[in-house]
Amino acid sequence: HATVGEAAALARLDRFVAERLARYPVERDYPARGATSGLSENLAWGEISPRTAWAAGLRAREEGNPGAEKFLSELAWREFAWHLMFHHPKLAGANWRTGWEGFPWRGDNAEAERWRRGMTGEPFVDAAMREMYVTGRMHNRARMVAASYLTKHLMTDWRVGLAWFADCLTDWDPAANAMGWQWVAGCGPDAAPFFRIFNPNAQAERFDPDGRYRRAFLAEGQAAPPASAREYFAAVPRAWDLRPDAAYPAPLVGLAEGRARALRAYEQRDRAAAE
The missing domain is CATH 1.25.40.80 (Serine Threonine Protein Phosphatase 5, Tetratricopeptide repeat)
Structure with a gap:
């Protein structure tokens, strides 16, 4: 690849x-x-x-x-x-913007492990994670969606995702990836506002309208999945016990529920900063 x-x-x-x-x-x-x-x-x-x-x-x-x-x-x-x-070397591992030190991101957790394995139940996110695991690359649009899902829908610290990308990407670039993760999370320079939360379904409908990208990397539910989708199951550790003929997982969190939870945390952060 x-x-x-x-x-x-x-x-x-x-x-x-x-x-x-x-x-x-x-x-x-x-x-x-x-x-x-x-x-x-x-x-x-x-x-x-x-x-x-x-x-x-x-x-x-x-x-x-x-x-x-x-x-x-x-x-x-x-x-x-x-x-x-x-x-500013701190960009690589610390929140760029002040006021984010107390934000209630979770550390590593079981849902983050599902994200790493491409088993979130959100097809666009899972296709992205599997593309990276197999090829060492991930399309930039998919990176933004996968990162937003982890940091906002799953309320997980951006550094958890940063570390996994560092393990998997052949184009790992410490500066570009750190800035990218912080941009999506909302705590970086020139960052997207935290309340900009990518909806994986809406993103898929807009940028993968015929489902070609998702079919290329998700084997579940396809009678004859392409080699690009089957390769993931050959590449992952046996301990993960994943099979292409298994049922596709249910979503980890409802998209509306995850968005609302993230926005509540953001609003609480703003109130605390104003006090």
């Missing part, structure tokens, strides 16, 4: 610019469409430099490619994360 080495990374960049960059702004959020560059793992391992990717984006912009500006902005976001962590 990995594209390894400098030559392969440069070829990947060239293919992206030639074949997918023009549709990148419109299709980048759809995990089944393969519209992203895929360069995150190569950047993380130093197989290609941000400046090389930046130069390719600039050339494409000068040539009038409509996707170049968005691609450049995403590269800049990655470098912004490293800029912040260089000047």
Whole structure:
């Protein structure tokens, strides 16, 4: 599942610019469409430099490619994360914003373990977690949804999720991932407000409308699941006792219930800060 080495990374960049960059702004959020560059793992391992990717984006912009500006902005976001962590090393493991130290996130827990195993009962979240376990990658839209579900619907500390991503991702990037987790959780720089809680069902309907992404990684309920879905069960530890022909799990928490619980905690935090 990995594209390894400098030559392969440069070829990947060239293919992206030639074949997918023009549709990148419109299709980048759809995990089944393969519209992203895929360069995150190569950047993380130093197989290609941000400046090389930046130069390719600039050339494409000068040539009038409509996707170049968005691609450049995403590269800049990655470098912004490293800029912040260089000047503020606490980003990697402490809440960036003040006032979050007493927030009632749970530590590691049984529901978080279900999240790690891709067994939450929320198909979009579970597809994302299984994609990561099998391939070492996870689409960015899916990352936001999976992270929001853990930190908000399951009220679990973002550092629990951060640690699992560090174990599983081939494109693990300490700065970008820490900023991403804190952005979703609400405690980071330029963070999404805590009350922005991704609804996995609504996200799936919008960004996986034909279910292609979910079918690619969820075997349960399919008479003939694809290899990409079956691979997960070959990869996980036997101690997890997971089978592709088992029933799909019931949701850990109702989406409305989980959202309401998270919002109550957020409101209590705000009241405590105002006192």
